[in-house]
Amino acid sequence: MEVIVKKNYEEMSKAAATLFAAEIMENPKTILGMATGSTPVGLYKELVKMYEAGDLDFSQVTTFNLDEYIGLAPEHDQSYHYFMNDNLFNHVNINKENVHVPDGVGFEAGEAGKAYEELMAKTGQVEIQLLGLGCNGHIGFNEPADEFTKVTGEIDLTDSTIEANKRFFEKKEDVPRKAVSMGIGTIMRAKKIVLLVNGENKAEILKEVVNGPVTPKVPGSILQFHPHVTVICDEEAAKYL
Ligand SMILES: O=P(O)(O)OC[C@H]1O[C@](O)(CO)[C@@H](O)[C@@H]1O
Numbered sequence: 001m002e003v004i005v006k007k008n009y010e011e012m013s014k015a016a017a018t019l020f021a022a023e024i025m026e027n028p029k030t031i032l033g034m035a036t037g038s039t040p041v042g043l044y045k046e047l048v049k050m051y052e053a054g055d056l057d058f059s060q061v062t063t064f065n066l067d068e069y070i071g072l073a074p075e076h077d078q079s080y081h082y083f084m085n086d087n088l089f090n091h092v093n094i095n096k097e098n099v100h101v102p103d104g105v106g107f108e109a110g111e112a113g114k115a116y117e118e119l120m121a122k123t124g125q126v127e128i129q130l131l132g133l134g135c136n137g138h139i140g141f142n143e144p145a146d147e148f149t150k151v152t153g154e155i156d157l158t159d160s161t162i163e164a165n166k167r168f169f170e171k172k173e174d175v176p177r178k179a180v181s182m183g184i185g186t187i188m189r190a191k192k193i194v195l196l197v198n199g200e201n202k203a204e205i206l207k208e209v210v211n212g213p214v215t216p217k218v219p220g221s222i223l224q225f226h227p228h229v230t231v232i233c234d235e236e237a238a239k240y241l
Helices: 009-026 041-052 080-087 114-123 159-168 184-188 200-211 219-225
Strands: 002-006 031-034 062-065 067-069 128-131 153-156 178-181 192-197 229-234
Touching: 002 009, 009 031, 009 041, 009 128, 009 192, 009 229, 041 080, 062 080, 062 114, 067 080, 184 219, 192 200, 192 219, 200 219, 200 229, 219 229
Parallel strands: 002 229, 031 062, 031 128, 128 192, 192 229
Antiparallel strands: 067 178, 153 178
16 A cells, blocks of 8 residues: 655645546546546646646546445436536537436335446456545445445445535435445455545544454455555544554
């Protein structure tokens, strides 16, 4: 695990954008794993700037997002599909047919994520998977549990995640209680992983993820077992490393 500490959020976002841009330049048909939440917003802004400057071409890029709230259609302004369109896809020349976000509404009971997992397996290996980190150590929406999840499927969100994400909704009751998320096994299949973490409120959990025991109680700790992980964080998040 390589850990890169940057001065602040802006520098962290730029460093991450450089990695993703290099990947797209090297392989225009690359498959990228995308994440949502506040953390990657700066990175997406940088990628849009590079595209507008004529330095990046997304026309052949394929993307797979980590997760989606169950019950929110892509048009819902709090869905992760909407977030991705708003922050990245609507601003670059990506072919929307190559954009994939787990379906939060159109699946049979008990089958959340099944078609997504199959599509990922058919499409090919994700070259770089972007991850944020939940305050409880979740990656994707894989919450602390007794076992690591294997494949894309339905997750019951913990109260701490609902509490953390209520800032995006009018009231806490509006935050969906369930999500569909790539499993830990799905995430670990990516060739390379970039974990972005900023802010003092993530310092404790980042220490657990990087230096603590590998345990499903801290889902991000599994990354210690991946052969190619780059953690890019700001100085505040790196406080206890
Ligand atoms: O970046 P934030 O908003 O702190 O969220 C942390 C993580 O939790 C999620 O909201 C849930 O997957 C991710 O989108 C994000 O990476």
